[in-house]
Amino acid sequence: MKLKPIYTMNNVERAELLFTLIPTDNLQPTTRSVAQAIYNYADSLLQREEEDRKQMAGSLFSADQWLYHATEAKTASQSILSGKKIKAIDAAERLFGGQQALFSVHSVQH
Numbered sequence: 001m002k003l004k005p006i007y008t009m010n011n012v013e014r015a016e017l018l019f020t021l022i023p024t025d026n027l028q029p030t031t032r033s034v035a036q037a038i039y040n041y042a043d044s045l046l047q048r049e050e051e052d053r054k055q056m057a058g059s060l061f062s063a064d065q066w067l068y069h070a071t072e073a074k075t076a077s078q079s080i081l082s083g084k085k086i087k088a089i090d091a092a093e094r095l096f097g098g099q100q101a102l103f104s105v106h107s108v109q110h
Contacts, residue, residue: 011101015092031080031091034108038095039077041107042070061102069103076100 006014019031045052046067053063076094080086095104 011096012089012092015096016088019088019091031086031088034104035077035080035091035095038073038104038107039081041110042074042077042103045070046074066103069100072100073103073107 004013006017009017015034019034049067052067056063056066059066073095076091080091080094094100
């Protein structure tokens with residue numbers, strides 16, 4: 001990763017930087033904590049899908065779109081938490097690439 005000012009970085013670059021700041025032999029604790037928070041939120045959202053669909057009526061994102069991102073986040077988090085050796089850039093891309101970043105940031109905040 002080429003070092004540049006943080007204000008010029010995109011979400012994936014910022015996540016990669018965060019995930020590499022605290023290196024360990026295994027998956028970085030920061031990456032694991034973030035993935036666990038995202039997994040927990042996505043799982044709870046998917047478990048109460050019907051209730052959430054009602055609450056999301058008229059919101060910025062459709063329920064289908066938000067639940068799609070929840071499913072993607074849960075899958076990505078599971079692969080990160082599975083213990084496989086994953087590069088920081090791969091974890092960052094899966095959790096914070098494109099529109100997925102909106103769901104992931106929201107998950108971490110909850």
